[in-house]
Amino acid sequence: MSDLLERLRGRGWRMTAQRRVVAEVLDGEHVHLTADEVHARAVAKLPEISRATVYNTLGELVSLGEVLEVATDKRAKRYDPNAHRPHHHLVCAQCGAIRDVHPSGNPLADLPDTERYGFTVSGVEVTYRGVCPNCAAA
Amino acid sequence: MSDLLERLRGRGWRMTAQRRVVAEVLDGEHVHLTADEVHARAVAKLPEISRATVYNTLGELVSLGEVLEVATDKRAKRYDPNAHRPHHHLVCAQCGAIRDVHPSGNPLADLPDTERYGFTVSGVEVTYRGVCPNCAAA
């Protein structure tokens, strides 16, 4: 699991207790946490960590490409530690649960030149919407 | 252009000056405005309109399916009046410009049952990311 810490150290990251804790939180469970949830879990391990540090560290991890930002329609951005295998998301419209999914096909290939308006297209995100089994049962 | 107003009236909407103005702003230019931008344009036409009313009205329009909420990664949600022809979005990573696009293919068909985890999948949003010609030139 310290792959992540190793990679970061290799990139010249100064290794502090705070950064280690944030990295551990993300690496620990592959769910999609908001910044505040990350902060809450980080505080549990290192009570004096500040909110600003968590935001800073998440921002750095995103810049380094180690973590992805996911903007569903919820208010808060979520952070996805699974940045190394391309995937998309399936979101429950009721409870907000998020699953990683791997559709077949390549949506990038589905965008013809005539629909690109001169943009240099570099990526694509696909968000499926639906209702999860839990919410459907309720 | 009053298609929208007609439809709303048909659905039992009480027609007030404020709602008319908000509907006109959205119907007027097919761009993707934030709530505050809608508010600013509405104030230009009806100075005493309040922020809460704009938010309420946008929320109602979304519930009625007349307008779509678009969550790119920007802070503010944007509102897309083009709710009646399915389409997806192409976003400039630098300036945030948004274009409507119509990819070929159907991403819904690309999600096999084994990747649905029991969800009832009802929709899909595709967001292409890239750099627009303007920003590329700069």
Next chain:
DNA sequence: ACTTGACTTAGACAATGTCTATTGTAGGAT
């Protein structure tokens, strides 16, 4: 062990969105 510049901190600030209590009014009823 010293030094230095990157890192962290607390808390103010900013941006966006929501709620409440009050006042106003659209549109049907008379």
Next chain:
DNA sequence: ATCCTACAATAGACATTGTCTAAGTCAAGT
């Protein structure tokens, strides 16, 4: 035409999420 009433609008407080700053702290190279 006027009145009633439920629904809508208002101002502004509040909530949530994210950003910034100034000052203190510490990891890591020497």
